[in-house]
Each structure stands twice: as C-alpha cells, then as structure tokens.
Amino acid sequence: MRIETIRAAGDRPAHIRHDNLISAKGVSVVIARQLILSNIDLSVPKGSFVSLIGPSGCGKSTLLKVLAGLVQPTQGSVAIAGLAPVEAARKCMIGLVFQDANLLPWKNAVDNASLLLGIADKSLSRSDLRARGQEMLELVGLGDSAHKRPNELSGGMRQRVAIARALALDPAVLLMDEPFGALDAITRDSMGQSLLEIWQRTGKTIVLVTHSIDEAIHLSRHVHVLGIKPGRITESLDIALPYPRDLSVSEDPEFVRLVVQLRTMLRSSHQPGGAS
Amino acid sequence: MSDQPITDLPEPRLASSWSAATGSWLPAVILLLVTIVAWEAAVRIFAISAFIIPAPSEIAKSLVAQWGTLMQATLVTAGEILFGFLVSVVVGIAIALVIVRFDWLGRALYPLVVLFQNVPKVALAPIFILWFGYGLAPKIGLILVIAFFPVTLSMLAGMQSVDRSLLSLMNSVGASPTQILFRIRVPHSLPNLMAGTKIAATLSVIGAIVGEFAGASDGLGYVIQFASTQLDTALVFAALLLVSVLGIAFYYAAEILERIVVPWAPKFSQS
Numbered sequence: 001m002r003i004e005t006i007r008a009a010g011d012r013p014a015h016i017r018h019d020n021l022i023s024a025k026g027v028s029v030v031i032a033r034q035l036i037l038s039n040i041d042l043s044v045p046k047g048s049f050v051s052l053i054g055p056s057g058c059g060k061s062t063l064l065k066v067l068a069g070l071v072q073p074t075q076g077s078v079a080i081a082g083l084a085p086v087e088a089a090r091k092c093m094i095g096l097v098f099q100d101a102n103l104l105p106w107k108n109a110v111d112n113a114s115l116l117l118g119i120a121d122k123s124l125s126r127s128d129l130r131a132r133g134q135e136m137l138e139l140v141g142l143g144d145s146a147h148k149r150p151n152e153l154s155g156g157m158r159q160r161v162a163i164a165r166a167l168a169l170d171p172a173v174l175l176m177d178e179p180f181g182a183l184d185a186i187t188r189d190s191m192g193q194s195l196l197e198i199w200q201r202t203g204k205t206i207v208l209v210t211h212s213i214d215e216a217i218h219l220s221r222h223v224h225v226l227g228i229k230p231g232r233i234t235e236s237l238d239i240a241l242p243y244p245r246d247l248s249v250s251e252d253p254e255f256v257r258l259v260v261q262l263r264t265m266l267r268s269s270h271q272p273g274g275a276s
Numbered sequence: 277m278s279d280q281p282i283t284d285l286p287e288p289r290l291a292s293s294w295s296a297a298t299g300s301w302l303p304a305v306i307l308l309l310v311t312i313v314a315w316e317a318a319v320r321i322f323a324i325s326a327f328i329i330p331a332p333s334e335i336a337k338s339l340v341a342q343w344g345t346l347m348q349a350t351l352v353t354a355g356e357i358l359f360g361f362l363v364s365v366v367v368g369i370a371i372a373l374v375i376v377r378f379d380w381l382g383r384a385l386y387p388l389v390v391l392f393q394n395v396p397k398v399a400l401a402p403i404f405i406l407w408f409g410y411g412l413a414p415k416i417g418l419i420l421v422i423a424f425f426p427v428t429l430s431m432l433a434g435m436q437s438v439d440r441s442l443l444s445l446m447n448s449v450g451a452s453p454t455q456i457l458f459r460i461r462v463p464h465s466l467p468n469l470m471a472g473t474k475i476a477a478t479l480s481v482i483g484a485i486v487g488e489f490a491g492a493s494d495g496l497g498y499v500i501q502f503a504s505t506q507l508d509t510a511l512v513f514a515a516l517l518l519v520s521v522l523g524i525a526f527y528y529a530a531e532i533l534e535r536i537v538v539p540w541a542p543k544f545s546q547s
Contacts, residue, residue, distance in 0.1 A: 065444075068444075068448060069448065070444050070447075070448065089448040089449065089450075090449070090450045092449065094448060096444070096445055096448060098441045098445075100439065100441060102439055102441050102442040102445065104460070104463070104464075105540045105541075105542075106463050106466075106538070106540045115459075116445060116446070116449045119446065119449050119450070119451045119455060119459075120449040120450065149540055150540075151540060151542075151545040169449070
C-alpha cells in the first residue's frame with residue numbers, strides 16, 4: 001500500500017542533500033511558430049523550494065507545464081528523479097496546483113482531495129481513499145470541513161483542498177502555478193505561511209510560479225527570474241534568510257534588500273533579449 | 277456623525293420571506309384576473325358569438341359539463357407526453373455520449389443531427405401515422421424527433437466545457453478517456469442537461485398534441501380537433517386550458533427534479 005504517514009518535522013532534513021530532483025537541460029519550446037522558451041537550464045535540488053518569477057508572457061507557466069509533462073519541449077530534455085516527466089506523473093511523483101482550484105462541485109472536500117489518488121491507484125478502497133483525503137485535509141488545516149462542498153468553502157479553503165489533492169498522491173515534487181494568484185492579500189499571506197509549514201513538515205520539493213516579489217522571497221530558497229522575448233532564465237537569486245520564516249520576515253533588512261535586488265532584476269527582464 | 281438614534285428610516289423592503297414570495301407571483305395573478313374579466317366583459321358588450329370567441333364563463337361551463345371526457349383525454353395525452361419525454365431524454369443522452377466518447381463517430385453524427393434539426397418535424401406527423409398506425413407509437417416517435425435535440429445539445433455543451441486544467445490533472449495521473457467521461461464530463465454536464473430537459477418537457481407537450489392532430493381517436497389533441505369541427509369553441513378552449521396545465525406541470529416536475537439531481541449547480545448557490 002502506498003499510503004504512508006506524513007513524516008514528522010526534522011525526520012528528513014530537507015536541504016542537506018544536494019542531488020537534483022529536477023533537471024532541465026537546454027529546453028526550448030516552440031508553439032505556433034513562436035519561441036516561447038529558449039534554452040532553459042534549470043536544476044531543482046531535492047527538498048528545496050524554488051520560485052519562478054517573471055513578467056507576463058515570459059513563459060513561466062509553460063516551463064512549469066514542461067516540468068509536469070503537460071507540454072513536450074521542442075528541444076532539450078527534462079528529468080525528474082531520472083524519469084521523463086510523463087512517466088514521473090504516472091508514478092504519482094508530481095503534484096499539480098493551478099491558480100483555479102478546479103474542484104468537482106458535486107463532491108465534498110474529502111472526496112475532492114482523494115480524487116486523483118483514486119484514479120492513480122486503483123487498488124485503494126473507498127475507505128482508504130477517504131482516510132487519506134481526511135489526513136491531507138488535516139495537513140492543510142481543513143480537517144473540520146471534510147464534508148463541505150466547494151460552494152460552501154471560501155476561495156482560500158478551496159485552494160487548500162487543491163493542495164491536499166496534490167499532496168494525497170505523496171508526490172516527490174509539488175508544481176504550483178500561481179496558486180494564490182486569485183486570492184486577496186491577507187488570505188494570500190496566510191496561505192503562503194501554511195505552504196511553508198507543509199513544506200517543512202513533508203520535506204517535499206516545491207516549484208512555485210508567481211508574479212509576487214514578496215511571495216517569492218518570503219517562501220523560497222532559490223528564485224529564478226525569467227525574461228521575455230524569448231522566455232529565458234535571466235538571473236537567479238539565492239534567498240539566504242533562515243527557515244523557519246514567518247510573516248515578520250518582511251521586516252528583516254535582508255528581506256528588504258532582496259526585494260530591491262529582485263525588483264531590479266525583474267525590471268531588466270522586461271527588456272526583450274537577443275541571443276545571450 | 278450625531279449620537280441621535282436613527283428612527284425615521286423606512287422599513288427595509290422584502291423584509292420577510294412571505295412578502296418576497298408573494299411579490300414574485302402576485303403581479304402575474306393580478307394581470308391574469310384583469311385579462312379574464314376584460315375578456316368576459318368584451319364578449320358580453322360586443323355580443324360576440326360563442327363559436328368565435330367563447331366567454332371565460334362559457335369555457336368554465338364546458339369544462340364542467342365535459343369533465344369526464346376531458347379527464348380521460350388528459351390522462352391519455354399525459355401518458356404520451358411522459359413516455360415520449362423519457363424516451364427523448366434517454367436517446368438524447370445516448371447520442372451526446374456517443375458523440376463525445378467516439379471522436380470520429382461524433383464528427384460523423386453531429387452534422388447529421390444538426391441537419392435533422394432543420395427538418396420541419398411537424399410535417400413528419402402524417403408519415404409517422406402511415407408507418408406506425410394510430411396508436412401510441414407515432415406520438416412517441418414525433419415527441420422523440422422534436423424533443424431529443426435540446427437534450428443532446430445541452431449535454432454536449434456541458435461535457436465540452438470542462439476546464440482544461442482539470443483535464444490536465446486527470447491526464448497527468450493516467451486517467452482513461454472513459455474515466456474522464458464518467459467521473460468528470462458527465463457529472464459536470466448535469467446542470468446543462470437539466471436545462472435542456474426542461475425545454476424537452478415543453479416540446480414533448482407540443483409533440484403529443486401535433487401527433488394527435490395528425491391522427492388519433494383519443495387525447496386532448498383529438499378533443500380539440502373534434503370540437504372545432506363541431507364549432508364547439510368553448511370545448512376547444514377548455515381542452516387548450518388543460519394542455520397548458522399539463523405543460524406547466526411537466527415543466528415544474530423537471531424543475532423539482534433539477535433541485536434533486538444537481539443541488540450543487542451554480543444557480544442554486546447563494547453567492
């Protein structure tokens with residue numbers, strides 16, 4: 001049986017090992033004769049929290065889809081723990097969260113949380129699935145709302161269910177495409193904080209696409225800045241702020257310095273680049 | 277801001293649920309009553325013959341006098357509508373499922389379905405009588421050809437409007453097309469399907485009456501046709517009234533079914 005309990009904090013030191021869980025080499029994507037991504041090299045160390053940030057149209061979402069196996073690169077290769085992304089997804093190694101929670105309105109929270117697991121692993125019984133769904137809802141702080149339908153949940157709660165649904169697969173990596181983009185600022189902050197806690201408790205590798213500078217610095221260990229025309233990684237920034245971080249990290253002088261630095265990088269990423 | 281308590285504000289409107297409920301149907305009832313009274317008055321003042329336009333009181337008299345016959349006819353027509361409606365829904369759903377599940381068959385079938393929709397189906401009634409005789413079968417056939425289309429079309433729209441990201445999620449864990457069809461597309465299409473079903477319910481009434489016009493020995497359509505040859509216009513109107521009642525009853529039955537089948541549909545959520 002695949003079900004295993006969530007590892008306790010500190011059981012698996014998240015950032016000690018340096019081997020890469022995800023490695024993309026020379027990835028280019030051409031869609032409808034347009035060069036969307038150009039020669040992307042990206043390594044994501046196991047257990048790390050990496051953010052991809054960039055202006056609209058830089059292809060950051062496309063890059064995430066390439067990592068998820070939803071878009072095939074025109075050139076280059078991607079490996080997730082040595083496997084092609086599509087293979088890795090079939091083995092439940094990839095958890096996906098999009099901007100829209102995309103819950104099934106006719107199913108309650110716990111059945112939504114276990115939906116993908118039920119499809120991926122047909123050997124699990126209904127009660128196994130429910131138990132796993134409940135466990136994941138508790139992890140994201142929604143243990144009391146298991147029997148609520150999506151229309152009875154707030155936007156933030158729906159997104160928590162979407163995260164629970166991804167985590168139910170017990171994936172090696174969580175790929176998140178602007179998961180908090182549709183939420184208000186306060187909900188957004190608390191969701192980010194929850195995500196950090198989940199990350200530290202589970203030791204998952206997380207790749208987050210965002211357009212929020214604060215969110216990228218608050219949450220991640222590494223930030224990659226993407227530029228436009230064509231989409232490419234222009235710069236990378238290590239966030240040396242110590243974990244565990246909470247919302248007060250934004251008052252840290254180092255945080256403020258990083259915001260300024262990242263903002264400068266983003267500004268230059270808006271310039272279309274030639275062959276570089 | 278003053279410290280004075282505010283006392284002269286008007287009471288909020290629609291404060292109670294009772295006034296909200298009556299507020300919605302009261303205007304319609306008043307208009308209906310006014311129309312009936314004006315109708316009665318006009319017929320009397322201008323001395324219009326009962327076989328041209330019968331007064332509402334004449335229609336009521338006819339309704340009472342022919343109550344037994346009319347109820348028998350109503351039962352027959354209601355049976356045709358219900359049976360024809362159920363067949364239309366089942367066939368309509370089946371066609372939609374085939375179109376979505378089997379891609380090339382769908383591409384072959386869909387244009388033909390649309391083409392067929394443009395055939396004036398009322399004109400098929402005499403042919404159905406020729407093929408199936410005067411019994412129940414031609415009425416069911418006519419209701420089917422008239423009423424299946426909104427069912428098919430609404431269900432297709434629902435099944436094809438599933439969010440792409442959700443399909444990506446399903447595909448990423450290796451869901452089969454059949455799993456996606458029955459676990460996502462079909463339940464997702466239910467609110468649309470229920471809307472199509474309500475249209476089919478009203479079209480079924482039309483199908484049954486047209487079928488009875490073309491050839492029948494019973495039913496409200498038959499009563500209407502028979503009474504008009506006898507210049508018994510009051511009976512025609514009495515039968516029309518019952519047809520309308522049937523139509524409304526089927527429509528609301530479909531609406532109640534909707535609340536039971538898709539309580540989660542967006543139209544029922546408060547926000």
